[in-house]
Amino acid sequence: MNPNRLRYLVAALHALACLALASPAGAQTGPWPNRPIRLVVPFPPGGPADLNARLIAPRLGERLGQPVVVENRPGAQSNIG
Numbered sequence: 001m002n003p004n005r006l007r008y009l010v011a012a013l014h015a016l017a018c019l020a021l022a023s024p025a026g027a028q029t030g031p032w033p034n035r036p037i038r039l040v041v042p043f044p045p046g047g048p049a050d051l052n053a054r055l056i057a058p059r060l061g062e063r064l065g066q067p068v069v070v071e072n073r074p075g076a077q078s079n080i081g
Helices: 003-021 048-064
Strands: 037-041 068-072
Touching: 037 048, 048 068
Parallel strands: 037 068
Antiparallel strands: none
């Protein structure tokens, strides 16, 4: 048998074994999300990104049924957020 074909066969069997042995995910209790949502903005407050996030947050909260909290995380050239 071709070594490449054997390698693909072993990989496919391994994937099937992983799928067969995987346990199903448990359901959450209550509606999703079950706590307030944090909307992280990687820029300082008062800028255009913060303004847009604060305009979107109430509508997003209404649609998801949970409060949305805008959290600004500036610094490190926006890598923190």
